[in-house]
Amino acid sequence: MVVPESQEKMYYPPDDLKRDAHVPDFNSYLALYRKSLENPEAFWKEIADEFFWKKPATGPLLQYNFDVTKGNIYVKCMEGAKTNMCYNVLDRLVREKNFGEKVAYYWEGNSPDHHMAITYSQLLSQVCRCANVLKKMGVKKGDRVSIYLPMIPELVYTMLACARIGAVHSIVFAGFSSESLCERIIDASSCVLVTADGVYRGEKLINLKQIADEALEKCREKGSSTVTKCLVIKHPALRTKSGAACNKLQTPWDSDCDVWWDEAMRDSPEECEPEWLDAEDPLFILYTSGSTGKPKGVLHTVAGYLLYTSLTFKYVFDHHHDDVYWCTADIGWITGHSYITYGPLANGATSVLFEGIPVHPHVGRFWEIIEKYKVTKFYTAPTAIRLLMQYGREPLQKYDLSSLRILGTVGEPINPEAWQWYHEVVGQGRCPVVDTFWQTETGGHVLTPLPAATPLKPGSATFPFFGVEPAILNEHGEELEGEAEGYLVFRRPWPGIMRSVYRNHERFENTYFKKFPGFYVTGDGCKRDKDGYYWITGRIDDMLNVSGHLMSTAEVEAALMKHPAVAEAAVVSRPHAVKGECLYCFVTLKHSREFNHTLQDELKRLVREKIGPIATPDFIQNAPALPKTRSGKIMRRILRQIARNEKDLGDLSTLADPKVVEELFNQRCEAAA
Known part of the structure; x- marks a missing residue:
């Protein structure tokens, strides 16, 4: 890992942020990161010393086994301590x-x-x-x-x-x-x-x-x-x-x-x-x-x-x-x-x-609150950003957002267009965007920029946090070096990783450790570019293998959203007799835009241009809305079943609006025609 020298468009932290930052530059990040891997005992002890312990730890700060072939999986932190x-x-x-x-x-x-x-x-x-x-x-x-x-x-x-x-x-x-x-x-x-x-x-x-x-x-x-x-x-x-x-x-x-x-x-x-x-x-x-x-x-x-x-x-x-x-x-x-x-x-x-x-009692509620409390650090989801993008700049211009210094995103990879709007319109071009990747299971951020230290690439989760050692594996469990795309895994634990599935440790081991013994398996696909930056490409079950080519749904979605008519897109796989899998795309259009064959052709051409002919969608379906949980996450499992015309969708209790599913089935016939 070196200071990136890519010629592509990058965003560098402003000097005023570096002056009092905890990690002021990229070399400082590298030094701390190396210490966290080479001497984790000393690294985490310094953090632990900031807190109160009724009784100190009696053993090594971090103990673990990630290899199911060597016995039960476990992680222990500060064993013997009381707090x-x-x-x-x-x-x-x-x-x-x-x-x-x-x-x-x-x-x-x-x-x-x-x-x-x-x-x-x-x-x-x-x-x-x-x-x-x-x-x-x-x-x-x-x-x-x-x-x-x-x-x-x-x-x-x-x-x-x-x-x-x-x-x-x-x-x-x-x-x-x-x-x-x-x-x-x-x-x-x-x-x-x-x-x-x-x-x-x-x-x-x-x-x-x-x-x-x-x-x-x-x-x-x-x-x-x-x-x-x-x-x-x-x-x-x-x-x-x-x-x-x-x-x-x-x-x-x-x-x-x-x-x-x-x-x-x-x-x-x-x-x-x-x-x-x-x-x-x-x-x-x-x-x-x-x-x-x-x-x-x-x-x-x-x-x-x-x-x-x-x-x-x-x-x-x-x-x-x-x-x-x-x-x-x-x-x-x-x-x-x-x-x-x-x-x-x-x-x-x-x-x-x-x-x-975000839109009650008016579409400027977020910006109103930022002004009211002079918020300096703002952390939200790409779904919310894309929602507010639809209302343009006018709602923001009514409020003073000059207090903002750092912006963050969470929940899913952010597409470059939403990143740019967030950075330029909300952050007024001066606030770094920390695009954080992590999971319920990880407890905290595992891939993330540090705002004063990391040169940013829109859409990339950039580099690992301290104590986190990622790797990219292929389907056979072989580690891929340099530029690569495959399964994102981690070699070792960090203090905040989950310890088990409650009352079902066997499920814990089977879900996260059985596929690739010796690694924690995130379930996400990932690519690493020539500068060592990590890009989350979506859940592994959202990756496609089209005619032998591994392809991420997130990449196709980002291409579709470059079209000015598209507000949101979701891509899933559908079985194909020749290709093995093909792309089935759901697009939600911006207000007043019409879905027709001309638009479908434009979208297919756009994907071909941005990614290549192999990524050309076989189906593009109009989606007035996408099935989402109440936290705003798209339920891709349901979209895959709709694409395959499977009527038994299982439990829909976590959907914000179950009626969306019925509407998508009604629209499906047009896509298949």
């Missing part, structure tokens, strides 16, 4: 660093009328009170607590309260169905469920308590009713006169099980001694569905996750004391766990906690 996550992200800052009066979160609700500031002292007080409530309900170390809440401060209070008393939190995104919630409660054997009476999403009012009750009823029907108490929060928008739908929401109630949050918290003490946990005790379970099968309960543990989320947050966003940071994700996903709660709090950051959606 507490909540103490490190709250008490340590309030008592040792005098951060008590510093704002931890600016909360912005679905409506601009609902907002508040929460200091570190207030956060600690609320967390301790909640911890005492949970203890009074019988929750103890090792018990699981399911949390089904919108993006309100009580979500943070509850997850940190669990961490404080050694309970294992299982947060379920508050857009999931009752069936999905039921499935996760059963798998975790949760003893308490924390939910809210309702939530607004835009103009829509959702009765969360009713969904929660349906989930608990399903648990009973399946003979797996472990929840003894349901703690219910009155949503801020529904407890005041300004909540116009207040009287419309009927909250079902079971006095034997249900407890109002306000009543339980009223007399709860503001002090709660933390439970001192072993370094490898579980911190949380977070379920990730994958493309098929039962959701996997990804298990993360205390010490390693603390070290890794704190360091990645500090370096990737180049965090400083006076920053105001905003990640637009939901805490129901790993991005929210790592980069709204644990990573920022471990660094004493001030963050924006946002409940709303």
Whole structure:
């Protein structure tokens, strides 16, 4: 790995960012990266020394086995040490660093009328009170607590309260169905469920308590009713006169099980001694569905996750004391766990906690909030960027975005056109874009630029983070050197990698380690260019082998989106009698653009020009909308089944709008004609 000398268009960090950066240039990155691989014990010990340990580690800082042929897969970090996550992200800052009066979160609700500031002292007080409530309900170390809440401060209070008393939190995104919630409660054997009476999403009012009750009823029907108490929060928008739908929401109630949050918290003490946990005790379970099968309960543990989320947050966003940071994700996903709660709090950051959606009550809501709080570091998804691109520059021009210094993206590879718009329009040409690649399983960023150190190529995740050693393998498990494309794997663990699939270690080993013994298999395809930059090409099952040529769907999607009529594109494979596989493309057009044969021909020609004749799509289908999860991820499994005219689509409970599937089947006939 050397300082890149490519002649292609690159973006270099501005000098003013380098002056006080934690990693000021590329050579500094290389020196730290080499140290993290050659002397990981010393590298991670320096990070660990920043935190409080009730008892120090007694063994090597990182121990592991990645080779299934040599026994069980395991990773251990700081074995023998005792600590507490909540103490490190709250008490340590309030008592040792005098951060008590510093704002931890600016909360912005679905409506601009609902907002508040929460200091570190207030956060600690609320967390301790909640911890005492949970203890009074019988929750103890090792018990699981399911949390089904919108993006309100009580979500943070509850997850940190669990961490404080050694309970294992299982947060379920508050857009999931009752069936999905039921499935996760059963798998975790949760003893308490924390939910809210309702939530607004835009103009829509959702009765969360009713969904929660349906989930608990399903648990009973399946003979797996472990929840003894349901703690219910009155949503801020529904407890005041300004909540116009207040009287419309009927909250079902079971006095034997249900407890109002306000009543339980009223007399709860503001002090709660933390439970001192072993370094490898579980911190949380977070379920990730994958493309098929039962959701996997990804298990993360205390010490390693603390070290890794704190360091990645500090370096990737180049965090400083006076920053105001905003990640637009939901805490129901790993991005929210790592980069709204644990990573920022471990660094004493001030963050924006946002409940709303990007286009409510107007399409400039993101930009309005950036101006209001003078946000310096902004982290969002390519899906959101592409959505806001459709409204052009005008909404941004109403607001002052001059506070921004660093932009970030997460969730999927960002196409170059969206990257350019984000950089030039949102960042006004002066803010580096850190395009982060990571997974629920990795716990934190594994491939990412560092804003002051890494020359940027639009669409590339660039280089590995400290302690991460990537490799690219072919189908036979042979490592590919230099410029290459194939399977992205990692040779060794980092402290924050998952430890297991909850209650199913065999599935953990089979999913991530069996295909290529000795490596962690990400499930993603990747290419490395001549400068050593890594480009994520999509899930392995989204890679195509057309007439013997390995091709990434992301590359074809990027080509399709260069057409001025295309707002979004998704490409999947379809069996072909001659080629083996062919390309089936779904395109969503911009407002007022017409889908016709002329446009189809133009798109095919564009792909041929950008990639080559071998990549010419066989089918291009009009997609008024794409099937997405409530977090905005495209469900490509469903698109593959539509392309193959398979009517049995399985579980659609995670879809934001299931009606999209019916519309796509209706449109499919035109593409096949």
